[in-house]
Amino acid sequence: MGRPPLSVGTYGKVLTKKYGSQYRARCRYRHYDGKVYEVERYAPSEAKAEDRLKTAIRDFMAPAAGDEFNGNTKFAVLAAAWMAELERLADRGVGSWGTIDTYRSRLQTAVQPSLGELRARELTAMALDRVVQDVRDKSSASSAKTVRAIISGVCAFAVRHGALERNISRDIGRIDSRQARNKPSQSRSLESTEVFTLLDKLDVDEQAVADDLPDLVRFFLATGERTGEALAAHWEHFDPAKKMINMQGNVIRARGRGKILNEGKTANSVRPIPLPEWCVVMLIDRQALLGATAGPIFASSTGTIREASNVRNRAWKPFLKRAGFEWVTFRTFRKTVATLLDEAGLTARQIADLLGHARPSMTQDVYMGRGTVSRGTADALDRVLSSAPPVTSSGKTT
Secondary structure, eight states: OOOOOOOTTOBOOOEEEEETTEEEEEEEEEOTTSOEEEEEEEESSHHHHHHHHHHHHHTOOOOOTTOOOOTTSBHHHHHHHHHHHHHHHHHTTOSOHHHHHHHHHHIIIIIHHHHTTSBGGGOOHHHHHHHHHHHHHHSBHHHHHHHHHHHHHHHHHHHHTTSOSSOGGGGOOOOOGGGSSBOOOOOOOOOHHHHHHHHHHHHHOHHHHHTTHHHHHHHHHHHOOOHHHHHTOBGGGEETTTTEEEEOOEEEEETTTEEEEESOSSTTSSEEEEOOHHHHHHHHHHHHHHTOSSSBTTBOTTSSBOOHHHIIIIIIHHHHHHHTOTTOOHHHHHHHHHHHHHHTTOOHHHHHHHHTOSOSOHHHHHHSOOSOOOTHHHHHHHHHTTTSOOBOTTSOBO
């Protein structure tokens, strides 16, 4: 007669074995679904390993169908499964393909060489912290934070699938930018007089006009938009009667997918933006000149959405060199808008709503109104930049 099966909710004999400096405690456990699972836990001592095993049995959750992860699973395998999960979510519109490309690159170059061959049970906070701080020392605090986000994501995935008991990445130390090899540059904004000077140079530069830069820069100054979001703006989103444009997302180039449009960098990226009067006039004149009723407002020569990298590298940077404004980037206009609105007396909440920031601070999120559209930002930009003449894509002022 065979051995009787374990009763539901009970476990069999606990077996312990030493592996290097760790002890493994293992047993067979019959879950409430009637199935028998092999459960194991590791600890520095035999007693602690058994205690962890019993805690794991108490809190045991049956793995989802297809789960094949445990303490012996290598970090590289967990990372690949995590990336696949991110891609599945992005396919459903959750998350950014641009972020996935960044994670994939950092994972291959900075994380896998150090952690890829380690098994889940061998991961320690010290090992994870060493990888992050090494990136900080050799590169920048920003890169180190990206690496920390990747490691945290993989560890969280491992916890959900039973390969780790807890997310040990939470014990990674603080990333001090002062110790980074590459210190963050102190970005600056344009002063109002510099804005007018730059616009004047744009309007008389034949190549800049041919590259359709004057209108695009004015659009940046009117909306504070990110480059990809501005290039993704369509005529269908522009309402001249309401002096409004409804931003719909961000154009990016993703590995293996080409140029795609996603819903932006934050939850607030898709939103209506009130436009200053001079921007409305510029867009109306531009639409009349182009005879356009649909499609990208700042389209390529073939009528498609322009590539942000092409605009920056082939048109903007050469112009800056000619104009003597080499330090100005498209992001400078975003910072300039925020600075000018701050000087005009608008609240941080109003400025954040215009720029599409999710939360300037917890206090402002909780105690200030959200989701309302105010013309305060547009009126302020009208006052501050009212002497900036709108131009059409021909370069002529109106």
